[in-house]
Amino acid sequence: MSAASHSPIRKVAVIGAGTIGASWAAHFLAHGLDVVVSDPAPGAKEHTQQLIDGAWPVLKSLGTVKGDPKGWRFEPDPAKAVEGVDFVQENAPERYEVKQKLLGVIGELLPPEVVIASSSSGLLVTRFSQGCRFPERCVIGHPFNPPHLIPLVEVVGGEKASRAAIDTAMAFYAAIGKRPIEIRKEVTGHVANRLQAALWREAIYLVEQGVASVSDIDAAVTEGPGLRWALMGPHMTFNLGGGQGGLAHFMEHLLPAVESWWADLGTPNMTAELQQTLVDGVKAEADGRSMTELAQWRDKLLTDIITLRAASAEASAAAAADRRLDEALEETFPGSDAPSVTRQTPAEDIEGDPAKRG
Ligand SMILES: NC(=O)c1ccc[n+]([C@@H]2O[C@H](COP(=O)([O-])OP(=O)(O)OC[C@H]3O[C@@H](n4cnc5c(N)ncnc54)[C@H](O)[C@@H]3O)[C@@H](O)[C@H]2O)c1
Numbered sequence: 001m002s003a004a005s006h007s008p009i010r011k012v013a014v015i016g017a018g019t020i021g022a023s024w025a026a027h028f029l030a031h032g033l034d035v036v037v038s039d040p041a042p043g044a045k046e047h048t049q050q051l052i053d054g055a056w057p058v059l060k061s062l063g064t065v066k067g068d069p070k071g072w073r074f075e076p077d078p079a080k081a082v083e084g085v086d087f088v089q090e091n092a093p094e095r096y097e098v099k100q101k102l103l104g105v106i107g108e109l110l111p112p113e114v115v116i117a118s119s120s121s122g123l124l125v126t127r128f129s130q131g132c133r134f135p136e137r138c139v140i141g142h143p144f145n146p147p148h149l150i151p152l153v154e155v156v157g158g159e160k161a162s163r164a165a166i167d168t169a170m171a172f173y174a175a176i177g178k179r180p181i182e183i184r185k186e187v188t189g190h191v192a193n194r195l196q197a198a199l200w201r202e203a204i205y206l207v208e209q210g211v212a213s214v215s216d217i218d219a220a221v222t223e224g225p226g227l228r229w230a231l232m233g234p235h236m237t238f239n240l241g242g243g244q245g246g247l248a249h250f251m252e253h254l255l256p257a258v259e260s261w262w263a264d265l266g267t268p269n270m271t272a273e274l275q276q277t278l279v280d281g282v283k284a285e286a287d288g289r290s291m292t293e294l295a296q297w298r299d300k301l302l303t304d305i306i307t308l309r310a311a312s313a314e315a316s317a318a319a320a321a322d323r324r325l326d327e328a329l330e331e332t333f334p335g336s337d338a339p340s341v342t343r344q345t346p347a348e349d350i351e352g353d354p355a356k357r358g
Pocket residue numbers: 015016017018019020021038039040041044078090091092093094095098102119120121122142143144145
């Protein structure tokens with residue numbers, strides 16, 4: 001691959017249809033793509049349909065649905081599934097030998113411009129694309145669970161990946177409503193999972209040390225910093241933490257304290273007993289709610305947050321466009337009383353006058 005593929009991606013193969021693959025299938029289908037799914041497990045076709053049907057109302061509420069929830073094809077043999085596709089999303093088990101074998105088989109059959117993107121949570125694509133014909137078209141396209149809702153996709157090219165393959169994957173994910181970020185250097189766990197792992201390690205360490213209960217430690221995230229994290233990452237969060245002085249002032253003021261906390265962070269000893277404490281802890285926290293109930297509750301609130309953020313982004317974009325127009329008018333008619341431009345959008349209604357809120 002020497003240049004980003006300019007032919008449109010219309011047909012996608014989803015290889016491996018467990019939790020992640022089936023959710024990807026729902027997302028691709030909702031964006032009007034021609035989807036073929038492959039998985040060797042008995043009942044995989046039914047499981048995939050079940051997940052798509054469950055995801056459909058949520059996708060509809062996000063306004064993204066173009067396709068038909070039954071309008072996809074199942075093909076147990078991955079070699080047959082990839083026939084004529086423009087893009088492959090691989091979601092097989094997180095093991096080097098499984099992915100390497102799979103990419104060897106499908107790579108033989110696909111032309112070099114077809115990108116094979118793996119959902120792998122943390123493996124190195126350089127390693128599992130060894131043996132794939134044209135490894136330069138193999139990348140990581142790592143989503144977050146559930147991929148049909150969470151916007152982030154981490155795109156990672158291994159040592160052999162071509163610029164064109166990375167650009168094609170980035171453009172494809174952006175075109176179907178995702179927020180791809182490019183990870184410039186291959187590291188196990190990519191970026192977001194390393195961040196999650198760092199937080200979880202400390203959360204478990206605090207349980208192990210008897211500092212607080214499992215559910216109180218979860219509340220320390222969801223009732224506090226977690227609310228802000230849906231809006232801004234750690235750097236921007238602490239930029240605001242510094243007041244008018246921003247991050248520079250924050251560091252001047254609080255970095256010595258933060259450095260002393262870093263020095264005190266721990267690594268838990270994951271004994272069977274500690275693992276059982278964690279399992280019992282989340283059971284108590286779930287308070288009788290089933291996995292399905294918890295997932296439905298999560299998806300409903302995630303949808304609300306995503307919708308709210310989209311409305312806010314739309315209002316900001318409209319305000320920025322108005323500002324640019326005002327500036328252009330001022331440049332063309334300096335000092336004149338050219339009327340300021342105001343544009344009314346439903347999002348402005350929501351964000352603007354509190355009295356107008358329902
Ligand atoms: N679960 C998560 O939260 C999550 C999030 C992001 C990425 N991922 C990644 O997505 C991938 C899949 O994870 P999952 O959680 O969906 O696992 P899963 O166990 O739910 O699904 C894996 C599926 O792969 C199928 N499979 C087994 N061997 C196969 C083969 N040779 N070819 C094709 N399919 C095969 C299985 O039948 C199963 O349906 C992994 O690489 C994982 O790291 C997982």
